[in-house]
Amino acid sequence: MKIAESMTLTPERGFQEYEIDCTEAELQLDLKEDCELFVRITKASALKIKARLNEGIRASVLFWNDSKDPLVANESYEVGDYGDLTVAYGECNDASTKRKTDILLKGKESRAMLSSASLVNTNKEYRMDLENSGVRSIGNIRNYAVVLKNGKLMIDAIGKINKGAKKAQSHQTSRALAFEEGQNATILPELLIDENDVQASHAMSIGKVNESHLYYMMSRGLDMKQCTMLISEGYLLPITDYISDEKLRSALKDELERKIEGSCLM
Amino acid sequence: MKNLMIKDLHVSAEDKEIIKGIDLEIEEGSSHVLMGPNGNGKSTLLAAIMGDPRFTVTQGSITYDGKDILSMPVNERSIAGIFLGMQYPQEIPGVTNSDFLRAAMNVRRERPVSLFEFIKSMDKAIADMRLSEDLAHRFLNEGFSGGEKKRNEIIQMEMLKPSLAMLDEIDSGLDVDAIKLVADAINRIREESNMSLIIVSHYERFLEYVRPEFTHVLVDGKIVVSGGRDLYEKVDSEGYDWIYKEYGIEPRFEAKNNERVSIGTCAVKDTLKGDMF
Numbered sequence: 001m002k003i004a005e006s007m008t009l010t011p012e013r014g015f016q017e018y019e020i021d022c023t024e025a026e027l028q029l030d031l032k033e034d035c036e037l038f039v040r041i042t043k044a045s046a047l048k049i050k051a052r053l054n055e056g057i058r059a060s061v062l063f064w065n066d067s068k069d070p071l072v073a074n075e076s077y078e079v080g081d082y083g084d085l086t087v088a089y090g091e092c093n094d095a096s097t098k099r100k101t102d103i104l105l106k107g108k109e110s111r112a113m114l115s116s117a118s119l120v121n122t123n124k125e126y127r128m129d130l131e132n133s134g135v136r137s138i139g140n141i142r143n144y145a146v147v148l149k150n151g152k153l154m155i156d157a158i159g160k161i162n163k164g165a166k167k168a169q170s171h172q173t174s175r176a177l178a179f180e181e182g183q184n185a186t187i188l189p190e191l192l193i194d195e196n197d198v199q200a201s202h203a204m205s206i207g208k209v210n211e212s213h214l215y216y217m218m219s220r221g222l223d224m225k226q227c228t229m230l231i232s233e234g235y236l237l238p239i240t241d242y243i244s245d246e247k248l249r250s251a252l253k254d255e256l257e258r259k260i261e262g263s264c265l266m
Numbered sequence: 267m268k269n270l271m272i273k274d275l276h277v278s279a280e281d282k283e284i285i286k287g288i289d290l291e292i293e294e295g296s297s298h299v300l301m302g303p304n305g306n307g308k309s310t311l312l313a314a315i316m317g318d319p320r321f322t323v324t325q326g327s328i329t330y331d332g333k334d335i336l337s338m339p340v341n342e343r344s345i346a347g348i349f350l351g352m353q354y355p356q357e358i359p360g361v362t363n364s365d366f367l368r369a370a371m372n373v374r375r376e377r378p379v380s381l382f383e384f385i386k387s388m389d390k391a392i393a394d395m396r397l398s399e400d401l402a403h404r405f406l407n408e409g410f411s412g413g414e415k416k417r418n419e420i421i422q423m424e425m426l427k428p429s430l431a432m433l434d435e436i437d438s439g440l441d442v443d444a445i446k447l448v449a450d451a452i453n454r455i456r457e458e459s460n461m462s463l464i465i466v467s468h469y470e471r472f473l474e475y476v477r478p479e480f481t482h483v484l485v486d487g488k489i490v491v492s493g494g495r496d497l498y499e500k501v502d503s504e505g506y507d508w509i510y511k512e513y514g515i516e517p518r519f520e521a522k523n524n525e526r527v528s529i530g531t532c533a534v535k536d537t538l539k540g541d542m543f
Binding site: 211216217219221222231234235 | 317319340344355361362
């Protein structure tokens, strides 16, 4: 289904596919049924999304950026009691992206996973705010990126636990493989915690392929490019796991593999 | 003949010489064990043959099948038929065992291995090592126990079919049953092919199963004595002291005496005292 410039969507139960193909789009998402959404962005320069996940609903949205034009996106999500939301981004196109994502875990025992996979050969800039207000709410951020020669990645990922969100959890992992000397990848993981009884963690790595890993893989006959490709696939392909439809998942995997193979990884 | 010829080999790590002149010939199809106290160069020798970037060959030559392997990158040495089962196999998250092995098989074949053939041979290799089927889909060595990692090295060896296998303490971390499994796999491959073998091992039980024909004892970066099976049996029962005596040599012990670093602190204290009085 194509999405027009401004509309309110109330997806039905199950798997739904959408396409955003207009310069400016403003989307209101009312998630009232358990659903899995795949949103292909074929063209959009300004995208606004406001979404609300109702009580006890489980929903996932994978945004697949195919746009040839630079994209500026502003998205905000609110998760009700016992809701379980996944927002994932496949960012492997050749145009720049500037995105701000806010997720508020408002309800008790609400959960959210905010995940991205980026093959970066231009500017990609993400600001992610995942805020826990609900008791026992769990927030997860996972960013995986392969930064190519002319790419520039900037991720500002903030996990915030508000006062009163007892036993809340905020976790994040960000990893970027970079092939250039110097900083063309910046990841700022932040945890802002205003409650005592919580769990929080972050893990981050930026850099070239580990030399010992490379030696081990090469000792089995793979050259440098093949090693880097396998590792890059390991970084990026898991984003397709958010799609349970097998045909679409394997098509997306093929698309990613082709892009990784076609890019200059050295 | 696919022989490995090592001549006057000197190897350094961070400007410290570890291998101090080794000559060794491994004839195609022969089997050898390297013995010697820890920290005297056994692993370094194998690593230098494979091309481990942590080590630098400063002198001498290594040829395999007549080709100068020191001028080859690591992957080409592997394609030439050399395999190193590592003492500490790396964990590589994100890369599955099966993707990795399939890619490694394909680089040494003209036509890529069919998915069916690959799965069949991988399942067999995994079953031979009594590991669970899901190993193929797990990330390369990630979260594996020490023993699982070692068995995974043998799975890779079985599937890549090297002509020269070097196994660096493959038996450490394995229990008694697994040692037998690994030894059986090595023996089976050697019966089926003409694979040459160099192993580093301290365990008599493992050596009893594999029964290498030649023994070399490395002390302080040199092969001080070579012999047949009787030599590893003698080392096994009597240790190395008789070798040190007979050849008038001293082993190099690993620098594990960290406590002695405190000498520096004492010296500083002494100096201070000197200044004060």
